[in-house]
Amino acid sequence: MKRAVLVVALAAAAGGCGGSSADELQVTQASLRSGQITLVVHNASEETARLAQVIVNDSFVDFRASNRTVPPDDVEAVVLFYPWVAGENYEIELMTSSGSTVEYEVEDAEAA
């Protein structure tokens, strides 16, 4: 069985035209199950962040979050509905209302 390697990748995102900057968001956990990728996002900034869209491998995807607005020092779980394939790599971008992105990379995907 291949080993799943989950790597947090923070983008060197510049500040946007308003709202929060994505470089203060951090993905702290990730888990995969069939058809879903769940990320836990921590807002390390002093400003509220709003998650607007999610991109996986250059494609906007459906996602669910209990609350897309993440207050300072709070966390939010984001469930992406995506038909990932075991053993393949995925580049995920969490896009905030300012257009800034947090990048997160899943290598050698495996249910976990």
Add this chain to the structure above:
Amino acid sequence: MKVLRSTFTRRRALAAAASALGAGAVTRLASAAPPHHHDHSLVPGSAHSGFASGDGTVDPKVNGFDPTQMLRDFDHGTIRKIAGGRTLREWELVASDKEIEIAPGVKYAAWTYNGRVPGPTLRANEGDLLRIRFINAGTHPHTIHFHGIHPAAMDGTPGIGEDIGGGLIDVGEEFTYEFDARPFGFHVYHCHASPLAEHIAKGLYGAFIIDPPDGRPPADELLMVQNAFDPNFDEDNEVYAVNTVAFHFMYEPIAVRLDEPVRIYLANMVELDPVNSFHIPGNFFHRFPTGTSLEPTEYTDTVIQGQGQRDVLELRFPYTGRYMFHAHKSEFASLGWMGFFEVSA
């Protein structure tokens, strides 16, 4: 188009992961049940159309312009007859900075002509005299560069025509471009200030139609300007569209009539990617490159366009129902450049 910067990313990633995982934050997990139609916390694209297609569409009131209205919004200018029986058409275009919403929830600091992206669709007849008063109310020097045949001083190119007040138009300044409408065809206009890619990518462009002397056969005419945005400034586009708002026509299909002629004015104003494409599944169309001939050169279902390239496309829909249109570069389609026609009797 995304370019993976794996080395840089991975180095950043490992350090960040160690820090983040040590934070010990309390996790609030969302339900991981499959999506269904009435869950408002879920992006509803798949429930709506079978595609993940953004979170609905953007309220036109937010932007002050509507991609659907832009389809058939042709600005013929203020018209009056002048000596020799010629027609003079006049417009006023104002460059300004404006925050727009390019996908649901995603704001972008655009540069606009008349507060919209793309700018007004200017339309004239071949041989008309055109006069466009340009006012720069933005925060950077701009120009308007028209495609067409005209004197050099009217070309909107920095450093040319400055002796008569043209060239680069500084903040707070204005200039009036004046030239004859020729040749007939489908053209564009855009800012020509440096850095050029930035001035175009931020939204300073629009369509410019010159009708042939005897016009074209009647049809339901639609303007489609392919565009894209780089909201995180990484020199890669993340959001693609026709008439600016990603996935807009997935949620507001373009209404057309069964067997009625449809004419599409298709332009590609995407920066940062070398080519774009347009495909209609389940149908074929006649292609008139740049619209400068009344004879089509191709009968096809897909066209490829480089930056600034234009085509006039003519077709009829012989069946009722819903038909997609989209970039045949699948990445662009999945990042917003897709929509529907709704064909009704």
